[in-house]
Amino acid sequence: MRYDDKRHRRGECAMHIPDGYLSPSTCxxxxxxxxxxxxxxxxxxxxxxxxxxxxLISVFAAFSFVVMMFNLPLPGGTTGHxxxxxxxxxxxxxxxxxxxxxxxxxxxxxxxxxxxxxTLGANCFNMAIVGSLVAYGVYRLIAARSALxxxxxxxxxxxxxxxxxxxxxLLTAIEFGIQPMLFHDAGGTPLxxxxxxxxxxxxxxxxxxxxxxxxxxxxxxxxVAYLQAADPGLLRGTSGLGQEISTGVExxxxxxxxxxxxxxxxxxxxxxxxxxxxAGTAWGEWSPGKLAHAANYAxxxxxxxxxxxxxxxxxxxxxxxPFPAYAPGFVKxxxxxxxxxxxxxxGVLLCLSLLTQGVIxxxxxxxxxx
Amino acid sequence: xxxxxxxxxxxxxxxxxxxxxxxxxxxxxxxxxxxxDPRVRVVGLFSLVLAVxxxxxxxxxxxxxxxxxxxxxxxxxxxxxxxxxVWLVVLGFTGVIxxxxxxxxxxxxxxxxxxxxxxxxxxxxxxxxxxxVETAVTFPALLVLCTPWAHVLKALRSLKVPREAVTMLAMTxxxxxxxxxxxxxxxxxxxxxxxxxxxxxxxxxxxxxxAGVLLSKSIETxxxxxxxxxxxxxxxxxxVLSEFRMTLWDYVALLLFFLAGGLAVWKGR
Numbered sequence: 343m344r345y346d347d348k349r350h351r352r353g354e355c356a357m358h359i360p361d362g363y364l365s366p367s368t369c370x371x372x373x374x375x376x377x378x379x380x381x382x383x384x385x386x387x388x389x390x391x392x393x394x395x396x397x398l399i400s401v402f403a404a405f406s407f408v409v410m411m412f413n414l415p416l417p418g419g420t421t422g423h424x425x426x427x428x429x430x431x432x433x434x435x436x437x438x439x440x441x442x443x444x445x446x447x448x449x450x451x452x453x454x455x456x457x458x459x460x461t462l463g464a465n466c467f468n469m470a471i472v473g474s475l476v477a478y479g480v481y482r483l484i485a486a487r488s489a490l491x492x493x494x495x496x497x498x499x500x501x502x503x504x505x506x507x508x509x510x511x512l513l514t515a516i517e518f519g520i521q522p523m524l525f526h527d528a529g530g531t532p533l534x535x536x537x538x539x540x541x542x543x544x545x546x547x548x549x550x551x552x553x554x555x556x557x558x559x560x561x562x563x564x565x566v567a568y569l570q571a572a573d574p575g576l577l578r579g580t581s582g583l584g585q586e587i588s589t590g591v592e593x594x595x596x597x598x599x600x601x602x603x604x605x606x607x608x609x610x611x612x613x614x615x616x617x618x619x620x621a622g623t624a625w626g627e628w629s630p631g632k633l634a635h636a637a638n639y640a641x642x643x644x645x646x647x648x649x650x651x652x653x654x655x656x657x658x659x660x661x662x663x664p665f666p667a668y669a670p671g672f673v674k675x676x677x678x679x680x681x682x683x684x685x686x687x688x689g690v691l692l693c694l695s696l697l698t699q700g701v702i703x704x705x706x707x708x709x710x711x712x
Numbered sequence: 713x714x715x716x717x718x719x720x721x722x723x724x725x726x727x728x729x730x731x732x733x734x735x736x737x738x739x740x741x742x743x744x745x746x747x748x749d750p751r752v753r754v755v756g757l758f759s760l761v762l763a764v765x766x767x768x769x770x771x772x773x774x775x776x777x778x779x780x781x782x783x784x785x786x787x788x789x790x791x792x793x794x795x796x797x798v799w800l801v802v803l804g805f806t807g808v809i810x811x812x813x814x815x816x817x818x819x820x821x822x823x824x825x826x827x828x829x830x831x832x833x834x835x836x837x838x839x840x841x842x843x844x845v846e847t848a849v850t851f852p853a854l855l856v857l858c859t860p861w862a863h864v865l866k867a868l869r870s871l872k873v874p875r876e877a878v879t880m881l882a883m884t885x886x887x888x889x890x891x892x893x894x895x896x897x898x899x900x901x902x903x904x905x906x907x908x909x910x911x912x913x914x915x916x917x918x919x920x921x922x923a924g925v926l927l928s929k930s931i932e933t934x935x936x937x938x939x940x941x942x943x944x945x946x947x948x949x950x951x952v953l954s955e956f957r958m959t960l961w962d963y964v965a966l967l968l969f970f971l972a973g974g975l976a977v978w979k980g981r
């Protein structure tokens with residue numbers, strides 16, 4: 343939270359997670375997720391002239407920071423604070439928005455105490471990465487190929503803002519909600535955020551569905567309407583209308599980046615046998631047989647016996663995987679089975695991606711003027 | 713006058729600027745933290761934040777809080793500043809979040825308020841959360857209060873944070889104040905021309921228009937900055953006049969930070 347900001351005392355906005363609310367392992371996982379987003383965004387932007395991108399992202403980060411301080415009057419007589427992630431995603435594209443918002447969030451954490459240092463990864467992941475991607479995706483989906491001056495773009499920006507803020511809030515609530523389940527002392531006392539998902543999710547979402555989401559929708563829709571009148575060139579880059587963006591940030595993958603992507607996928611595939619090192623079964627991924635075994639064990643130590651639910655038994659027969667336990671039946675080596683499964687999985691995903699891309703291209707060609 | 717919206721927003725801007733000025737003032741004082749190399753301050757204080765979130769024992773976290781208090785006093789950080797700007801606000805925010813846990817956490821009853829039962833486990837849960845958050849936010853607050861922003865950035869750069877990220881942090885920080893000043897002037901000029909209370913819809917339109925103008929100015933500023941950077945043959949690195957040099961005392965202090973953090977993690981398991 344920001345130390346000298348009354349809005350937090352009114353409990354309006356709780357999306358900047360302070361230090362101490364998340365466990366170290368959650369923080370580490372969220373830092374890893376955020377680092378992947380930062381790396382990908384930086385790599386995409388490095389291909390544009392760096393000296394051009396640096397001031398643009400920096401000034402936009404400063405703009406987002408200032409917009410977050412606006413005490414926006416909302417319908418119903420109350421006020422709320424926007425995040426500014428949606429307009430950043432619309433003007434800069436997702437990569438630029440991720441960096442701009444991350445920089446703004448870092449300055450808030452480091453200098454203004456709004457959000458923690460250990461939770462910086464989580465805050466950037468929730469608001470900058472997920473917020474930007476969701477805002478960009480929803481905006482592009484709804485705005486489609488409408489004209490730059492179309493009302494549809496204003497509505498798309500509003501909905502994108504509302505959905506993006508709520509997606510980020512939901513993620514934050516989930517991070518809060520899993521803490522007491524995973525991290526508690528021997529006596530059951532939660533060590534970090536104390537409320538389970540059943541409390542954290544509604545408590546978080548009520549404020550964001552009613553105030554913060556609306557504030558973001560109002561500012562995003564209003565700014566797109568303003569830009570349509572004052573500077574429509576700024577909306578062109580993410581419009582899907584195929585013309586150059588005046589800010590020069592929208593990018594397409596190059597041969598070099600594709601090579602790096604393939605190398606990463608190959609390394610990850612080679613590392614898949616590492617899964618064998620893990621002992622036991624992943625929590626919650628039990629087969630009916632394993633669950634029955636666990637129930638028998640519970641009975642043997644006089645713990646309350648678990649019974650395999652009838653629904654689980656019935657539904658488990660609905661679908662039999664071609665590679666059960668990550669190895670086809672004819673493969674004897676587990677490591678080779680893992681590798682084969684990884685190659686098969688990547689292959690299926692690539693086919694699906696190519697198919698989807700083909701359908702979209704066909705739809706675009708049909709929609710574009712001859 | 714046009715109601716609370718203009719006032720509350722401009723007051724928020726003023727608070728941000730006041731806070732920045734206060735930090736720069738405290739950073740110039742002669743104190744314990746100020747005497748250390750900025751890299752030692754960044755690494756040492758962040759390692760203590762890590763120790764706070766790793767520790768599971770209230771007494772250990774309490775000891776770290778006392779340590780933060782001693783660091784603040786020896787660094788001539790005004791305790792009233794810490795109380796007003798950090799501890800009370802954190803207590804207000806985290807207290808509201810922690811309060812229901814006193815009642816809803818199952819456990820042994822220690823008191824009753826009407827039909828609500830206060831449990832021992834609930835008190836421990838709420839106490840641990842408040843103490844942990846208060847302690848964890850105090851260390852970064854001390855860093856910012858005792859270190860000029862340019863030195864924090866240079867320390868981050870020498871700790872191998874990517875050059876692009878540090879450059880953007882430096883530029884953003886500078887333009888935050890430029891944009892805050894611009895927005896304040898826009899709001900002030902609007903306030904001086906407004907009589908009576910504006911209806912909420914008009915206030916909303918005004919806020920969005922102000923944000924729009926600010927956005928246009930931001931993009932324009934970024935173009936000007938880009939041209940200025942080109943004219944000065946910018947190569948992408950942050951330059952600070954003062955050179956960092958580690959002394960024996962810096963190494964000892966770093967060792968003490970690590971020892972305190974390590975001991976807290978070990979004792980607080």
